[in-house]
Amino acid sequence: MIDLKLLNRDFDGVVTKLQKKRVSEEVLESLKGRYLQLKDIRTKLENAQATQNEKSKLFQVYMREKRDISELKIEVSENKRLIAELSEELRISEESLGELLLNIPNIPHDSVPDGESEDDNVELEKVGEPRKFSFEPKPHYELGENLNWLDFERGIKLAKSRFTVVKGVGARLERALINYMLDHNRECGFDEVSVPVITNSTSLYGTGQLPKFEDDLFKIEGEELYLIPTAEVSLTNMFADEIIDGDELPIQLTSATPCFRKEAGSGGRDVRGIIRQHQFYKVELVSITKPEESYEMLDKMVECVSSLLTNLGLPHRKVQLCGGDLGFSASKTVDIEVWIPSQGKYREISSISNTEDFQARRAKIRYRDGKKNRLAHTLNGSSLAIGRTIVAIMENYQNENGEIAIPDVLTKYL
């Protein structure tokens, strides 16, 4: 969540910055109003509580001196009523503030370009040249069915649409990619961990998936538990409610997990193939850093992912997201898009974000900086979405008879 003190201190500045994320001034006005109201009520309540504490202490004095306490009792019980009233007011005020606050997106970094949609994103760098085909490249789903790597019908039979069974060399390729990426990330300085793929709602609030994006999550019936949409949830929330020793930063973690998304609202998009699935493997990177080091870390993570694609021989480009395309929790995001020959365009395969202290504030991830406790910065990025990497390899490495070459770096993993 955003910093209410900052909102109060520099209202116009926050308004201007959040315009990039299409947050209206009225909403922020209302948020600030509720914050000030809350502070006011809290002050009144605390004063009343101070009185109560003081008076309560008199009782033992009176009783020791055998003085009459009936008058004191009346006085105090009136104050007690006041406390009850104020507490109720405070509760309502907190609720109303929280409702609004939890739905306000993060403040974008100054470098974020203004824009409405992905069309306004800014290309930072192209890496590698798309291959010139002497034939018409086939889409991965055709290749995959012909090679018997992808079994769409059985995926649907087992679950429903947007689930796929991966077979044969395809399945082995999936496993090889996971292993290769984890090894690569380790070389980049990320420690491998294995995490739960089900988390509680508190964790999902912490990283910002809840309350706003409940519709996109698979929930376990009858429990406050959800299948994770990304390992970012598990990895980041490992440090929720903790105060990390400053010497231990930065923390850099990587984990391979299945991810589950309902893809609500994406009806009709990428219906063919495995670009958009309800379940897919992804290798994730998460970093926890000191505030002054987080943008350096963002660059490092982008490079780690980019080099992964370079090593796989996949042409890609780095794109900085514009305000309108920026995710809810992100302050700055660099997407990495890989060349998809059958579509003749670059498609997102990784998204690397610095959320600054947005998630840290929600999840209470702090570190000890000398004597003081400060909010850490959290970053996350895919490295990579396995399904989409398979798509990219299939399409970029296909030859005319429909066979697929395997990138050199993977041969030792297959």
Place this chain on the structure above:
RNA sequence: GGACAGAUGGGUGAGUUGGCUGAAACCACUUCCCUGCUAAGGAAGCGUAUUCGUAAGGGUACCGAGGGUUCGAAUCCCUCUCUGUCCGCCA
């Protein structure tokens, strides 16, 4: 799933006739003193959040979570969650 037990500060662990305990003591940690040296001794400090204050320093809340009783609760009552042990069950 069944039966017990428990949940206190970084750790161990006091505190259950309700008030002087936001919390003893010990350990760890920090600073200083002493000591001719990787030991020992001594002094002080050392939870989180929030609020007021330039600061010093106050206030408020928090002893798993939420409610209740009371002028007042870590201490009494209720509900929930989690953890441990034993049994059953399954990888």
